[in-house]
Amino acid sequence: MSTIAQPARPGVERIGRRARTWAPAVVVFGLGLAAWQWLLPALGVERYLLPPLSDVLQAFWENRSELLQGGWITFKEAVGGFALGCSVAFVLALVLARWRPLGSALMPYMIAANAVPIVAFAPITNAWFGTLSPWSKVMIAALLCFFPVLVNTLRGLTSVRPESLELMRSYAAPQRVVFARVRIPNSLPFVFSALKIASVLAMIGAVVGDYFGGSTEALGVQIVSSVSLAQYETAWAAILVASLLGIAFYASVALVERWVLGWHPSIRAGVE
Amino acid sequence: MNDTVVSAKGISKTFGKGGVTALQDIELEVGRGEFISLIGPSGCGKSTLLRVIGDLVEPTTGEILVNGKTAHRARLDRDYGIVFQAAVLYDWRTVAKNIALPLELLGWSRARRNQRLAEMLELVELEGFEKHYPWQLSGGMQQRVSIARALSFSPALLLMDEPFGALDEMTRERMNAELLRIWAETGSTVIFVTHSIAEAVYLSTRVVVMSARPGRITTVIPIDLEQPRTFETREEPRFFELVTEVREALHAGGADDVVPEAGVLGE
Numbered sequence: 001m002s003t004i005a006q007p008a009r010p011g012v013e014r015i016g017r018r019a020r021t022w023a024p025a026v027v028v029f030g031l032g033l034a035a036w037q038w039l040l041p042a043l044g045v046e047r048y049l050l051p052p053l054s055d056v057l058q059a060f061w062e063n064r065s066e067l068l069q070g071g072w073i074t075f076k077e078a079v080g081g082f083a084l085g086c087s088v089a090f091v092l093a094l095v096l097a098r099w100r101p102l103g104s105a106l107m108p109y110m111i112a113a114n115a116v117p118i119v120a121f122a123p124i125t126n127a128w129f130g131t132l133s134p135w136s137k138v139m140i141a142a143l144l145c146f147f148p149v150l151v152n153t154l155r156g157l158t159s160v161r162p163e164s165l166e167l168m169r170s171y172a173a174p175q176r177v178v179f180a181r182v183r184i185p186n187s188l189p190f191v192f193s194a195l196k197i198a199s200v201l202a203m204i205g206a207v208v209g210d211y212f213g214g215s216t217e218a219l220g221v222q223i224v225s226s227v228s229l230a231q232y233e234t235a236w237a238a239i240l241v242a243s244l245l246g247i248a249f250y251a252s253v254a255l256v257e258r259w260v261l262g263w264h265p266s267i268r269a270g271v272e
Numbered sequence: 273m274n275d276t277v278v279s280a281k282g283i284s285k286t287f288g289k290g291g292v293t294a295l296q297d298i299e300l301e302v303g304r305g306e307f308i309s310l311i312g313p314s315g316c317g318k319s320t321l322l323r324v325i326g327d328l329v330e331p332t333t334g335e336i337l338v339n340g341k342t343a344h345r346a347r348l349d350r351d352y353g354i355v356f357q358a359a360v361l362y363d364w365r366t367v368a369k370n371i372a373l374p375l376e377l378l379g380w381s382r383a384r385r386n387q388r389l390a391e392m393l394e395l396v397e398l399e400g401f402e403k404h405y406p407w408q409l410s411g412g413m414q415q416r417v418s419i420a421r422a423l424s425f426s427p428a429l430l431l432m433d434e435p436f437g438a439l440d441e442m443t444r445e446r447m448n449a450e451l452l453r454i455w456a457e458t459g460s461t462v463i464f465v466t467h468s469i470a471e472a473v474y475l476s477t478r479v480v481v482m483s484a485r486p487g488r489i490t491t492v493i494p495i496d497l498e499q500p501r502t503f504e505t506r507e508e509p510r511f512f513e514l515v516t517e518v519r520e521a522l523h524a525g526g527a528d529d530v531v532p533e534a535g536v537l538g539e
Binding site: 164264 | 323326327347349350352353354356358360374377405
């Protein structure tokens with residue numbers, strides 16, 4: 001009667017194994033950067049289409065304080081929207097899962113609303129909250145995060161196997177306990193999938209929100225103004241900053257997921 | 273208090289409006305310490321009867337008394353330990369936390385929980401696995417965790433719905449032996465739903481034979497094999513006689529479409 005044997009593997013060998021797993025991706029990354037730097041100019045791609053990598057990096061270095069400051073402003077808008085949208089969606093999902101008739105009454109509209117291209121609202125939220133206010137961008141980011149988190153959380157809360165609920169019923173557990181011990185833990189893998197999607201959407205929302213006007217320091221505003229001044233290197237440098245911030249945001253959510261869902265098969269598959 | 277644990281009188285259950293009659297006129301008395309198997313073809317309502325007894329399903333007519341109380345009252349008093357065909361462990365809880373879950377809900381102190389946990393791990397022979405997660409265990413081990421969880425709070429009645437149906441024959445026979453040992457050690461009362469004639473005969477003090485459409489009890493066969501039952505029990509002539517008796521009762525009940533063998537039965 002043995003359980004899964006975890007052979008003690010020397011650390012060096014594990015690092016070597018991991019390096020082999022990652023090597024192809026690293027090679028492709030290097031090739032991509034090299035092609036950007038040397039192949040595109042050789043093919044005669046114009047500077048306004050895509051400047052060489054070294055020029056973009058130089059533009060970043062020269063404008064680093066403005067870009068990082070702008071990145072921070074836009075990142076805060078994204079995180080604010082993420083926190084607002086995700087928490088409201090989670091609480092609403094709890095309410096809809098607890099009172100199912102309410103859920104059945106509202107879900108069709110939620111799904112229909114999900115199909116609305118929310119970035120189309122960006123100019124409107126500027127009108128609502130003021131063009132210069134960060135709140136207009138926070139609202140766009142929040143709206144973008146809201147629907148995937150709502151729909152996925154609700155699915156996670158309700159896709160509990162019937163026997164799990166019968167078991168709680170046999171313990172005469174009140175709804176509060178059923179939610180705390182069964183439904184919410186059961187929903188967490190769904191919730192984290194949605195949070196990862198939402199982290200990307202929040203960054204998109206904040207940058208697009210900036211495009212329609214905002215504090216001149218914000219990253220999205222810098223992209224727009226650099227392009228209008230034909231400073232393409234600076235625009236690309238700003239895009240690079242936005243991308244890195246987006247990746248960092250996504251990675252932090254993924255890290256929290258790994259920590260919270262240590263018990264989940266998808267995480268264990270990723271670990272070993 | 274008398275020695276009747278379950279008393280079912282005139283139970284019937286119809287699903288939907290004028291729909292399928294799952295159970296009809298069920299009369300059943302189960303005494304303290306008995307091991308009762310419910311056997312019958314698919315659709316005979318044996319799982320439904322188990323759920324009616326456990327107050328997971330409302331009967332359409334009739335009355336269930338458990339320890340002299342209504343089934344509803346008995347459920348609120350946590351008189352039931354339930355084991356399903358799947359182990360139904362909570363993936364996010366370790367073995368220890370799965371077993372102790374009912375104790376947490378009952379508000380036991382940590383010290384008392386840990387003490388009972390150690391007893392339960394010993395009972396189902398899973399010492400050393402308390403920190404494992406369900407996915408790290410084999411199917412048989414998961415089912416033992418599920419049994420330990422059901423027994424942890426010493427319920428008056430253990431309801432088991434084809435608990436070993438998903439296991440292979442070898443594991444199943446070993447689990448049968450372990451279940452009998454646990455039953456003898458704890459003195460619990462068990463109602464056990466199964467598809468397997470051999471399993472029903474081997475485990476039970478009485479086998480309740482049911483027929484389908486509508487689900488009724490056709491025969492109750494007392495199993496007079498000597499206790500404790502061992503691996504040799506399965507080779508006794510009396511064992512085969514009882515297996516034959518149960519099989520004939522099933523056929524008489526119109527169960528020709530199922531139960532071809534005295535062994536494990538797939539659907």
